[in-house]
Amino acid sequence: MNDSRLSEFWQNSLRHRSFVIGLILSFMMLFTGLLSLFWTPFPVELLDIPHKLESSSAKHWLGTDHFGRDVVSMLMVGAWNSMLVSVFAIGFGAGIGIPLGALAAAKRGWVEETVMRFNDFAFAFPALLTAVMLSAVYGPGTMNSVLAIGIFNIPVFARITRGSALSIYKREFILAARTAGKGDVRIAVEHILPNIASVLIVQGTIQFALGILAEAGLSYLGLGTQPPMPSWGKMLSEAQTMMFFAPQLAILPGLAIVFTVLGLNLLGDGLRDILDPRISRLR
Secondary structure, three states, X not given: XXXXXXXXXXXXHHOOHHHHHHHHHHHHHHHHHHHHXXXXXXXXXXXXXXHXXXXXXXXXXXXXXXXXXXXXXXXXXXXXXXXXXXXXXXXXXHHHHHHHHHHHHHHOHHXXXXXXXXXXXXXXXXXXXXXXXXXXXXXXXXXXHHHHXXXXXXXXXXXXXXXXXXXHHOOHHHXXXXXXXXXXXXXXXXXXXXXXXXXXXXXXXXXHHHHHHHHHHHHHOOOOOOOOXXXXXXXXXXXXXXXOOOOHHHHHHHHHHHHHHHHHHXXXXXXXXXXXXXXXXXX
């Protein structure tokens, strides 16, 4: 993307309310997660039982949990863990699903049929069921969350890639590329993927939000991130027995999940409107 197109993109983006709100919320999550790598008010492993369940104060801005751990520090590190799991899981799913979808669109016939039946088989195992099976064999952990969410995303990216690529293969410049002697791989890399990149970016943003939710759900059930590393889902699980006398311990991680997922969904919705010329003309 050259400078003029990049400038035009940002001009259109800053006029789109959903994109701006989503970008701000997503940047806040990213900044919080990255900041936790260098600084948190207190170490997340620090237990301070005599000061457990304290309310907000100058020392502990959002209070402490039932082990005396600082809630702000746990939310910050939890943001990084959620982001890291989702990034690797979506990267794993896209890294396998996009080539499979491109292969199915390029080869057709029995190759396409094989890939799509594999997708149907993968869809029969949702992230939760996959995580349960992996935990039964290897035990719960962060890596199992990455694999479970990533495996679920393979058919998602394969289908969106195949569907988008098939519409591009019908265009005249693909026929011209074949006439020029270009092979399937070169056509896919030079013509197909650049033309469907905007669709994949939007889908990736949406799947990233779903990955955050899935990671929180798996951690809530005890299948994801394990103590002493904090996770928003694990914080919710630990707080459910204290809702009547310390509701903030459930409300705060819940709000973190809500605003993060909302921001990513608004960002994806805004990108779809900006990058799709048909929608842009209607607005």
